[in-house]
Amino acid sequence: MSIDDFRDTAPAFLPEDFFVGRLEGWAVFESLVGGLQKRASISATGTLDRDTGAVTFVETYEFDDGHSDTLHWTIRKIGAGRYSGLENRLEGEAKGEQAGCAFHWKYTRDTPQADGSSTKLNFDDWFYPSTSGLAWYVVVRGAPAFRSARLTQEDMTGLTAAAADRSMPRRRHRRGIRCRMLRP
Numbered sequence: 001m002s003i004d005d006f007r008d009t010a011p012a013f014l015p016e017d018f019f020v021g022r023l024e025g026w027a028v029f030e031s032l033v034g035g036l037q038k039r040a041s042i043s044a045t046g047t048l049d050r051d052t053g054a055v056t057f058v059e060t061y062e063f064d065d066g067h068s069d070t071l072h073w074t075i076r077k078i079g080a081g082r083y084s085g086l087e088n089r090l091e092g093e094a095k096g097e098q099a100g101c102a103f104h105w106k107y108t109r110d111t112p113q114a115d116g117s118s119t120k121l122n123f124d125d126w127f128y129p130s131t132s133g134l135a136w137y138v139v140v141r142g143a144p145a146f147r148s149a150r151l152t153q154e155d156m157t158g159l160t161a162a163a164a165d166r167s168m169p170r171r172r173h174r175r176g177i178r179c180r181m182l183r184p
Contacts, residue, residue: 003102011101011129013127013128013129015096020046022044023043023046025041027042041061042061043059044057044059057074057075067114071089073094074086075096083097085105089110104124104126104127105123105127
């Protein structure tokens with residue numbers, strides 16, 4: 001799937017609009033070989049610096065196993081449909097592409113775990129809006145030594161689902177995350 005597949009779709013998903021204000025959501029972490037791994041609630045707040053155009057976005061995941069993870073993002077538009085992002089646990093910077101109703105966000109992050117350890121993971125996020133203000137946020141992540149799995153879109157007006165690219169072998173450590181975020 002390519003961001004170009006979404007050029008003529010609507011409504012537009014603009015990160016500089018969606019990530020500003022208060023958002024709430026929930027996530028389900030699933031193994032791509034089957035099974036629920038954990039759940040999380042998400043709370044987030046974003047502000048836009050009108051002078052620089054940068055979005056400061058803070059999102060907190062509260063996991064059902066008792067641990068939490070807070071991300072402190074700075075997101076900048078760097079060109080037509082192109083974005084970059086910084087966060088304190090990233091390896092390098094996040095890179096984003098937007099076209100029509102889709103926003104594609106990729107990065108590698110050292111992610112804290114419940115036992116106090118951390119795991120460096122690749123993230124390959126796709127965001128899609130709905131007309132109700134709800135955004136579907138679908139992620140596939142895996143260890144950085146392996147290529148991230150790709151996502152496919154099943155229904156733009158309802159559910160979206162993550163599926164492994166059929167050309168790559170499935171690996172047990174790769175997980176899918178399905179999230180919904182909305183304005184309270």
